[in-house]
Amino acid sequence: MNKSNKILKDSAAVRWLVLVLVSSLMFATYYFQDFFSPLRELMETDLGINSEEFGRVIGLTTIANMFGMIIIGGIILDKWGIRLAGLAFGGLATLGGIITALASMGYFGDDKSSVLAGLIVGRILFGSGLEVVCVVVTRTIVKWFKGYELALAMAINMGFGRLGSALAIAISLDIAGVTVSPAVVFAATLIGLSLIFFVVYLFFDIKMDKQIKAIKAAGQVKGEEAIIAGVEQEEEADEDFKFSDLIKLATNKSFIYIALLCVAFYSAVFPFIQYAPDLLVNKFGFSYVLPDSATVVAFGSEALGSSLVFVVIFIFALSVTLIPNSLKGKSAKRLSVLIIVGVFAVVVYLVRDTLGVWLVNGPKTASLIPLGTIIFTPIFGSYVDKKGKAASLMILGALLLIFAHLSLSVFQSPFLAYMGLLSLGIAFSLVPAAMWPSVAKIVAENRLGTAYASMFTVQNWGLGAFFWGIGALLYKVNPQVVQAISEMRESLLAQGLTSGEVADKIKLLQLEGSLPYYDYTWPILMLVACGVISIFLAFKLKQADKEQGYGLELPSGQKPE
Numbered sequence: 001m002n003k004s005n006k007i008l009k010d011s012a013a014v015r016w017l018v019l020v021l022v023s024s025l026m027f028a029t030y031y032f033q034d035f036f037s038p039l040r041e042l043m044e045t046d047l048g049i050n051s052e053e054f055g056r057v058i059g060l061t062t063i064a065n066m067f068g069m070i071i072i073g074g075i076i077l078d079k080w081g082i083r084l085a086g087l088a089f090g091g092l093a094t095l096g097g098i099i100t101a102l103a104s105m106g107y108f109g110d111d112k113s114s115v116l117a118g119l120i121v122g123r124i125l126f127g128s129g130l131e132v133v134c135v136v137v138t139r140t141i142v143k144w145f146k147g148y149e150l151a152l153a154m155a156i157n158m159g160f161g162r163l164g165s166a167l168a169i170a171i172s173l174d175i176a177g178v179t180v181s182p183a184v185v186f187a188a189t190l191i192g193l194s195l196i197f198f199v200v201y202l203f204f205d206i207k208m209d210k211q212i213k214a215i216k217a218a219g220q221v222k223g224e225e226a227i228i229a230g231v232e233q234e235e236e237a238d239e240d241f242k243f244s245d246l247i248k249l250a251t252n253k254s255f256i257y258i259a260l261l262c263v264a265f266y267s268a269v270f271p272f273i274q275y276a277p278d279l280l281v282n283k284f285g286f287s288y289v290l291p292d293s294a295t296v297v298a299f300g301s302e303a304l305g306s307s308l309v310f311v312v313i314f315i316f317a318l319s320v321t322l323i324p325n326s327l328k329g330k331s332a333k334r335l336s337v338l339i340i341v342g343v344f345a346v347v348v349y350l351v352r353d354t355l356g357v358w359l360v361n362g363p364k365t366a367s368l369i370p371l372g373t374i375i376f377t378p379i380f381g382s383y384v385d386k387k388g389k390a391a392s393l394m395i396l397g398a399l400l401l402i403f404a405h406l407s408l409s410v411f412q413s414p415f416l417a418y419m420g421l422l423s424l425g426i427a428f429s430l431v432p433a434a435m436w437p438s439v440a441k442i443v444a445e446n447r448l449g450t451a452y453a454s455m456f457t458v459q460n461w462g463l464g465a466f467f468w469g470i471g472a473l474l475y476k477v478n479p480q481v482v483q484a485i486s487e488m489r490e491s492l493l494a495q496g497l498t499s500g501e502v503a504d505k506i507k508l509l510q511l512e513g514s515l516p517y518y519d520y521t522w523p524i525l526m527l528v529a530c531g532v533i534s535i536f537l538a539f540k541l542k543q544a545d546k547e548q549g550y551g552l553e554l555p556s557g558q559k560p561e
């Protein structure tokens with residue numbers, strides 16, 4: 001390539017800096033989506049917002065996306081380009097964040113209905129920006145990494161999102177303390193900061209576009225330069241959203257199965273994550289605050305032992321997948337797995353007290369689900385690239401999902417709860433790693449934008465229903481708990497206690513056994529149905545692929561004969 005024709009994206013340092021700048025939006029929006037998860041109980045004791053209302057706040061976040069916002073956003077992105085669309089939808093998400101924060105601080109009124117209405121309006125605005133922001137970020141990454149490390153950049157970008165979710169679940173309650181608002185203000189500040197990072201990115205974007213324009217104007221665009229500099233414009237024109245594409249997709253059997261699988265699978269994962277900390281506290285006796293070691297011992301040796309076994313199994317699974325098969329011979333691989341697991345088992349034993357404290361804390365344990373996917377998704381992704389078997393892996397993922405939700409609903413054993421969380425984490429890594437590249441095999445490249453936008457739209461129908469549905473069912477099947485907590489809250493407030501003191505007191509009364517816990521059996525059992533539907537759809541997808549010949553079971557780049 002002619003040296004003078006080099007553009008910004010040819011510099012690896014600039015490319016990766018751009019990735020960090022734009023992925024911060026992904027981090028912050030995923031954080032904001034999930035930070036309410038460990039606050040379910042505090043919302044009830046601090047603000048009087050019960051589980052159905054909590055579900056409404058979370059469920060309505062997706063409402064605009066259920067009614068076509070992602071498709072509208074995609075069309076706007078085509079027309080306005082990355083810069084304006086990013087600012088508009090990032091700005092919308094930030095505005096939503098600010099309104100949610102103000103509502104939680106009582107800015108629109110201190111009474112429950114004003115707070116609830118403000119939270120809902122804020123979350124609706126945030127949600128209207130959320131998915132389109134993710135599409136803008138993905139487009140930006142394609143712009144900068146096509147011809148370079150595109151798959152890796154995309155995996156890292158998704159990692160930023162998952163890290164946002166994990167941190168949101170792990171630390172929001174620590175930030176909140178005894179009232180909800182500090183956690184909301186913090187989450188809204190993160191989106192604001194990420195929007196500033198996006199504005200910084202715009203300088204790079206403008207500069208690169210100017211370079212491309214200058215190269216073209218100088219008539220120097222030939223051969224490789226033409227591909228690098230000119231391709232975006234050609235593709236943008238070709239990738240425009242068309243309703244005729246939507247019709248074509250809707251009549252493709254394989255696409256229908258994978259889109260429905262996306263709905264069923266994600267409905268049993270994202271909504272579950274919103275309630276996971278509260279489930280662990282209410283059903284399995286985990287804590288909301290970090291307890292001291294003595295309390296952990298009181299929590300029961302079975303749970304403590306189970307959590308440590310959970311860590312060792314996690315390390316075993318990790319080392320089996322991470323150690324390359326290329327290591328000379330099977331026995332060498334087995335030996336290294338044994339050594340790694342042995343060393344870690346000793347470390348786990350030595351730090352068992354601290355680890356035990358963390359692994360009996362509901363939010364900290366639940367945060368391991370998205371955290372684990374940061375490591376496992378790229379590993380499974382590379383397996384799918386090299387070996388294929390995508391449809392079979394989706395079947396396996398659906399099976400793990402059923403096991404996870406069964407062990408977290410019908411059984412009461414902490415050991416099974418840890419195993420359930422582990423298999424949910426593996427399923428949450430396996431299915432996305434197999435699903436998203438499979439869409440690219442089923443749909444032509446220039447129709448991928450439409451395919452992802454329509455999949456995300458139907459996915460949001462499921463998410464909206466289950467975000468709200470779990471909370472609503474929890475409310476319905478626990479009338480005595482709702483009433484007891486609400487009466488206690490009223491009486492403590494009437495005695496002049498602050499809302500923070502009320503929250504503390506209610507927690508204490510539950511620990512003492514004077515106030516009941518929520519029964520989560522039915523709300524989580526409902527998610528087993530999503531697993532069963534997922535497994536059926538994954539089988540149908542495998543069958544349809546055999547008929548239509550997309551090669552979902554083949555390694556990347558290989559086509560069926």
Ligand SMILES: C[C@H](NC(=O)[C@@H](N)CCCCN)C(=O)O
Nearest residue numbers: 030033131134161266432456459
């Ligand atoms: C890639 C996939 N993304 C989605 O499913 C988005 N529609 C969700 C965005 C909001 C997430 N809290 C994923 O994250 O696996």
